[in-house]
Amino acid sequence: MVKSKVFLYNKKFEGLPKESDFKLVEENVPALKDGEFLAEAAYLSVDPYMRAYAVGLPTGIPMIGGQVAKVIESKNSKFPVGSYVHGQFGWRTHTVDNGATVNMMPTYVLPDFGSLPPSLGVGILGMPGNTAYFGFLELCQPKDGETVVVSGAAGAVGSIVGQIAKIKGCKVIGIAGSEEKGKWLVDELGFDHFINYKTQDIEAMLKKLAPKGVDCYFDNVGGETTDKVMLNMNTFGRISMCGAISGYNGAPAKIVQFPIVQKQLKVEGFIVTRWADRWMEGIEQLSKWIKEGKLKYRETVTDGFENMPKAFIDMLKGGNTGKAVVKA
Amino acid sequence: MVKSKVFLYNKKFEGLPKESDFKLVEENVPALKDGEFLAEAAYLSVDPYMRAYAVGLPTGIPMIGGQVAKVIESKNSKFPVGSYVHGQFGWRTHTVDNGATVNMMPTYVLPDFGSLPPSLGVGILGMPGNTAYFGFLELCQPKDGETVVVSGAAGAVGSIVGQIAKIKGCKVIGIAGSEEKGKWLVDELGFDHFINYKTQDIEAMLKKLAPKGVDCYFDNVGGETTDKVMLNMNTFGRISMCGAISGYNGAPAKIVQFPIVQKQLKVEGFIVTRWADRWMEGIEQLSKWIKEGKLKYRETVTDGFENMPKAFIDMLKGGNTGKAVVKA
Numbered sequence: 001m002v003k004s005k006v007f008l009y010n011k012k013f014e015g016l017p018k019e020s021d022f023k024l025v026e027e028n029v030p031a032l033k034d035g036e037f038l039a040e041a042a043y044l045s046v047d048p049y050m051r052a053y054a055v056g057l058p059t060g061i062p063m064i065g066g067q068v069a070k071v072i073e074s075k076n077s078k079f080p081v082g083s084y085v086h087g088q089f090g091w092r093t094h095t096v097d098n099g100a101t102v103n104m105m106p107t108y109v110l111p112d113f114g115s116l117p118p119s120l121g122v123g124i125l126g127m128p129g130n131t132a133y134f135g136f137l138e139l140c141q142p143k144d145g146e147t148v149v150v151s152g153a154a155g156a157v158g159s160i161v162g163q164i165a166k167i168k169g170c171k172v173i174g175i176a177g178s179e180e181k182g183k184w185l186v187d188e189l190g191f192d193h194f195i196n197y198k199t200q201d202i203e204a205m206l207k208k209l210a211p212k213g214v215d216c217y218f219d220n221v222g223g224e225t226t227d228k229v230m231l232n233m234n235t236f237g238r239i240s241m242c243g244a245i246s247g248y249n250g251a252p253a254k255i256v257q258f259p260i261v262q263k264q265l266k267v268e269g270f271i272v273t274r275w276a277d278r279w280m281e282g283i284e285q286l287s288k289w290i291k292e293g294k295l296k297y298r299e300t301v302t303d304g305f306e307n308m309p310k311a312f313i314d315m316l317k318g319g320n321t322g323k324a325v326v327k328a
Numbered sequence: 329m330v331k332s333k334v335f336l337y338n339k340k341f342e343g344l345p346k347e348s349d350f351k352l353v354e355e356n357v358p359a360l361k362d363g364e365f366l367a368e369a370a371y372l373s374v375d376p377y378m379r380a381y382a383v384g385l386p387t388g389i390p391m392i393g394g395q396v397a398k399v400i401e402s403k404n405s406k407f408p409v410g411s412y413v414h415g416q417f418g419w420r421t422h423t424v425d426n427g428a429t430v431n432m433m434p435t436y437v438l439p440d441f442g443s444l445p446p447s448l449g450v451g452i453l454g455m456p457g458n459t460a461y462f463g464f465l466e467l468c469q470p471k472d473g474e475t476v477v478v479s480g481a482a483g484a485v486g487s488i489v490g491q492i493a494k495i496k497g498c499k500v501i502g503i504a505g506s507e508e509k510g511k512w513l514v515d516e517l518g519f520d521h522f523i524n525y526k527t528q529d530i531e532a533m534l535k536k537l538a539p540k541g542v543d544c545y546f547d548n549v550g551g552e553t554t555d556k557v558m559l560n561m562n563t564f565g566r567i568s569m570c571g572a573i574s575g576y577n578g579a580p581a582k583i584v585q586f587p588i589v590q591k592q593l594k595v596e597g598f599i600v601t602r603w604a605d606r607w608m609e610g611i612e613q614l615s616k617w618i619k620e621g622k623l624k625y626r627e628t629v630t631d632g633f634e635n636m637p638k639a640f641i642d643m644l645k646g647g648n649t650g651k652a653v654v655k656a
Binding site for chain 1: 380550551554569570571572575580581582583584585586587588589590591592593594595596597598599602
């Protein structure tokens, strides 16, 4: 009988999660019924949203998350053996699914990535990619020549947002936490400027780098960073609020409200699954841009399923550049 | 020679403004040139926005504000003697204007109010009325049967927003600071419910009064009140952010950011002058609703120009019900 390794969400996170907040267990995998398939994890995702949403969950359940898995047994012709699927299966090595249960979003067979690796199914050609694509283009509605600021710019989502903004003819300023990340953003990804929030004064830098003001802000971070960007925004500026990671491990991120009134800003929060019906449109476009050389990506890969907690904690500390992935 | 009394903004506001922050002076009014007219203040407005915007102004200038004034001398045929005009003339009894200078918005002759008093030109048939009309309808896009929450509900703007929401078929919950105000909202204006933020738990009350969740929130107050409303909002809820008076006299109002992401809220700040080109549309509709008995108003009138600071401070403390006005 096949066994699955599973990481349980074992203790409520307080502050930065600890490895001891998780518990590794083994489960027997049941025999397949008609319509079901068995998938073996290939690449598992660790993302900031997991920290934010876990606090609302009971402990003792498998930790939440998406993965790219390979179908190794199937009684469902839509999910043939050998195909790669994306599913919100949680932190587990083996999953029985029927492809019909919607958990955040439906399980789907990855479209043909051509020569690109299947790991991108949890990255630039999956949820983070579509988060950047729809969350930025739909909510910020960037126009040619506008100035765009991205926080968490070297992360899985931020690094794609900045590149899409460049494709759309915008001036792009990324905010991140190390010189190494900044170098990658400017030298390799084509960002116009980089602000190191750990060593530089964001407000003074924005005044200098965006003298005409900021039109669009894609916010992954929240809190004081967002306050400082808002002070430099133009009237009718648009903010796409993707996350607020600065508050996930401590006091919740707060923002000063009055600039929203005074500058008549439009602030919109989102969860990418609202564009579930346009999912493949995003993946096709992103894939096309990669093949045209307009879009680059980097993965920070951790080896071994048993290292999921470590990879997750490291990502929350900003240890990754681009997408943090665990190779099972 | 005509003299004008003028209140100067004399000391930077710190905390709640004091009467000694203002200085009453007299100025000579110059003779009219061609194209100019002389207007004598009839009703002056005191509004929360003045507190918020004054902090960005230099001291020593006339305090900012709008008024309804009567033209008493004119060399401009568009502003004939005897007509009432609305202008952002500041806190002064006599003003020479040419009707062409735009200060926040152009000076205009009040449209025919019929039997309604000209004081409404600084109230329900002026800036506060249009703030409610456009700020609520355009940004919240309320739908029949939805649940609407208004903070600062017994104020000049909030009391109109709630009534417009009722006209549009919504369930309306007002948040204000006294039982007397609440009684007025429910018994006279037709609000469905009232929450006294000074004596009741907003969150628990909303759970009870809005069991299907809140769809639209018109925010005059900000800070903790807004946090509590957001926790009870439905996915894709809309927030029209008109002001944040809770922070005007002390630490700036802050809001917790994550519910905006998690509930995918659309938050939009505004200044009513963005609808300057549709100004008369708002006034006509509001006037029609008053005449049809669908819209009620109340004014808290202070007598005497010299009492402007007192009226202003009293309004900031929540002493008014409906529109706070000073009769010159």
